[in-house]
Amino acid sequence: MRLRLDCAYDGTDFSGWAAQPGLRTCEGVLTEGLSTILRVVQPVRLVVAGRTDAGVHARGQVVHVDVPDEAYAAVVGRSAGAPADALATRLRGILPPDLALTGVREAPAGFDARFSAIWRRYRYRLCDDPAALDPLRRRDTVLLKGPLHREAMNAAARELLGLHDFAAFCRRREGATTIRTLTAYRWERAEDGTLEAEVQADAFCHSMVRALVGAAVAVGQGRLTPAEVGGILMGGTRDGRVKVMPAHGLSLEEVAYPADDLLAARAAQARSRRENPVAAGDSAAAG
């Protein structure tokens, strides 16, 4: 039985998504919780849509997990209502307050949290005005000396849209492609006065969103022009003027999947693209 789990977390006190020996990670906590509920000896193995770095948050993370039929039946067997709801209730009872399970359902055929995804959307929050500072949001908002010039940041963001080799904004990995399609990137002034970016792509390389934010911030502070950002993109090598911004401003907001009858085809397509040695990217890595 394959389950789809949706979850949200405050990344502050996690050493990122991916399990690491001796560290508190989202994957570790969720694996332990699920394995406890299911009473399995061999821990379950999670597959995630966006492998977020230490300190990065999520409101719309998606995971799949294959659970032994007998173990699943033992948990949900006697419950009224949707069987997965019983498992959700049990799991919520033992998860810590900084990791929330927002949904559990039996996955449709062909579903793969990582390879079936068609796009990921992240948000980044900046406060450039001391008068707009909200201490309750300091865990997911980066404070900068301002003011930032929002229109210039959007002009820089437009230079980056589309299908490109984003090597200049990625931490390079041997044999991994850095070609991605950036489908949305814009800065809005939120009601509370913060600057929020929505950044959407088919997938992101490691630290890519935070570098794309760093490029816009350099323009918003007048240190780079939008055309120079376009030049850095085309140059294909990292540039010291583009900082990788702090993790805590970033959150994974949404992962999108195609209609159920296209899930398997999409997974096959993404997997084949990434198993091609020329384009062996790591789409599961997060911004």
Add this chain to the structure above:
Amino acid sequence: MRLRLDCAYDGTDFSGWAAQPGLRTCEGVLTEGLSTILRVVQPVRLVVAGRTDAGVHARGQVVHVDVPDEAYAAVVGRSAGAPADALATRLRGILPPDLALTGVREAPAGFDARFSAIWRRYRYRLCDDPAALDPLRRRDTVLLKGPLHREAMNAAARELLGLHDFAAFCRRREGATTIRTLTAYRWERAEDGTLEAEVQADAFCHSMVRALVGAAVAVGQGRLTPAEVGGILMGGTRDGRVKVMPAHGLSLEEVAYPADDLLAARAAQARSRRENPVAAGDSAAAG
């Protein structure tokens, strides 16, 4: 020189607004910061618009403080721009991250943060849907088993609007009036799925907002009818079915003042009303 300070805080790690020996309070931290910047031997004395309880937050708290002219001139003397900005910058440099100074200005004549106020507005956040839970907002959102019936809660809220003796929703204090004018109270479903109440009155008695929320929650859960809430209000004594809700869902959002030429008259009116033995209320106390 009288200054008006606007501030915001995450109340989680404060023992409320009011200074208490040996405890970390907003008033204590702000008094210490100001006294340090101004290099005064005798600590300055703050007057606050809403004396929030332990755990209650603020985004729009207002304070006034009278500072010695020489001390003020010594801080702002050499600065370009508005003099108060220099003090704000210095003060922000030493305040902790959970207490933000959102504004400092020289107060207009007749301004009194407590007595000139014409209304206070609080917000309360409830999450009644596990699928809408956002761990990043767990510090200012109360989680309840749901779902709550929003329309019924608004019907209850309407029973409470207007000029009443709110004794049934206040912690009684010897010789203090509990007569207040509740000018707004409504529940909305926020974009993120939480239930948010806006509650506005000329002033609030101690624990009043949290009891008004408790009354609506009892109705939203089907334990009371809106008419029964109206009956409890008229009865004038506390009722065990109305719980005082947890502090951490509450935040002081805004305090409103009249036009500058009416500040002194408003302060005189409020002060006289509260110095009348029959109506010696404590308008500075918070919900």
